[in-house]
Amino acid sequence: MAMQVELRVFATLRKYLPDHPLDRGVVVTVEPGTTVGQLITKAGVPLEKVKIVMVNNRHADLDQQLVDGDRVAVFPPVAGG
Amino acid sequence: MIVERYARNLGLPGWTVETQRRLATAGVLVVGAGGLGSAVLPYLVAAGVGRTGIVEDDTVEITNLQRQVLYDTPDVGTSKAEAAARRLSALNPEVTVTPHRTRLTPENAAGILAAYDLVIDCTDNLATRQLINRTCLELGKPWVHAAVSEYYGHVTTLRPAGPCWHCLSGMDTAAEPPPSGILGPVAGLIGCLQATEALKYLTGTGRLLVGRLLVWDALRPGWEEFSYRKNPDCAVCGNRNIPVPPAAD
Ligand SMILES: [Zn+2]
Numbered sequence A: 001m002a003m004q005v006e007l008r009v010f011a012t013l014r015k016y017l018p019d020h021p022l023d024r025g026v027v028v029t030v031e032p033g034t035t036v037g038q039l040i041t042k043a044g045v046p047l048e049k050v051k052i053v054m055v056n057n058r059h060a061d062l063d064q065q066l067v068d069g070d071r072v073a074v075f076p077p078v079a080g081g
Numbered sequence B: 001m002i003v004e005r006y007a008r009n010l011g012l013p014g015w016t017v018e019t020q021r022r023l024a025t026a027g028v029l030v031v032g033a034g035g036l037g038s039a040v041l042p043y044l045v046a047a048g049v050g051r052t053g054i055v056e057d058d059t060v061e062i063t064n065l066q067r068q069v070l071y072d073t074p075d076v077g078t079s080k081a082e083a084a085a086r087r088l089s090a091l092n093p094e095v096t097v098t099p100h101r102t103r104l105t106p107e108n109a110a111g112i113l114a115a116y117d118l119v120i121d122c123t124d125n126l127a128t129r130q131l132i133n134r135t136c137l138e139l140g141k142p143w144v145h146a147a148v149s150e151y152y153g154h155v156t157t158l159r160p161a162g163p164c165w166h167c168l169s170g171m172d173t174a175a176e177p178p179p180s181g182i183l184g185p186v187a188g189l190i191g192c193l194q195a196t197e198a199l200k201y202l203t204g205t206g207r208l209l210v211g212r213l214l215v216w217d218a219l220r221p222g223w224e225e226f227s228y229r230k231n232p233d234c235a236v237c238g239n240r241n242i243p244v245p246p247a248a249d
Helices: A010-018 A036-043 B004-012 B015-023 B035-047 B080-091 B110-114 B124-141 B165-170 B183-204
Strands: A003-009 A026-030 A052-055 A056-059 A069-075 B027-031 B051-055 B096-100 B118-121 B143-149 B152-158 B214-215 B222-227
Touching: A003 A010, A003 A036, A026 A036, A026 B143, A056 B035, A056 B222, B004 B143, B015 B183, B027 B035, B035 B051, B035 B080, B035 B143, B051 B080, B051 B222, B080 B096, B110 B124, B118 B124, B118 B183, B118 B214, B124 B143, B124 B165, B143 B183, B152 B183, B183 B214
Parallel strands: A003 A069, B027 B051, B027 B118, B051 B096, B118 B143
Antiparallel strands: A003 A026, A052 A056, A052 A069, B143 B152, B152 B214, B214 B222
């Protein structure tokens, strides 16, 4: 049964999801067993632009499998000072 | 030490003359004197940190002045480290400000960092952050990391025993072009958080952002906190706790 997860992108990754609301993420429907990396690709964010991923506000890997209702946050390398 | 200057520090709960003396004997190295450094440096010097070092080899450019509020228009073309030191010494002549007019390199990093108690990362590139992380682990120094881009900024504090920057960021430091835009006060806001963490660390006040990435998104707008842990397989800090086997005789 398909699941729904939330994907939020930060900083310069916003440009890949023009429909991303300012105050919350986009909801993506995925199949069970989908990984964080597959979600990012499916949403149209280039994986090579991703530096850090968090699931439910905890540090995670791209190969972590998602469960229904997960909140995924994705960050690019941020170099500015 | 002129106690009157620090009356609003001394009025803080838990802050005594002894706390202020501890600050006066502390040394902090600020790597980078750009947008983050422009906020960090005046607050450290004003609060009475005894020794502040500035690592910066750039000169002031007109495009810096939109956010690097430590500099004035007549400073354009002059050394940032020297201009910053002049301004900061006028702000608080009781403390020492040392400009290091160089980039941090693998050759000079340990020598410069060794003289300070805490390092603040205000750099504009990932390679220098990688170098700060390694050198701080080697020397057992804590550091406060921050980075900003466009309307976004984050901050976290790293201690030698805790998760390191590579535990959070991974080994890959693929060259990332500097952001083409940074909203000035976002850099100021994040720099102020770095200064806050530094003053808390040096005075033993409150809890620190260790293992916690605090994120500001000015568009949303909102703060959010994310947690990260020491990665046992981290290529930089992963094996540090394995005891060295006794030498066979
Ligand atoms: Zn590590």
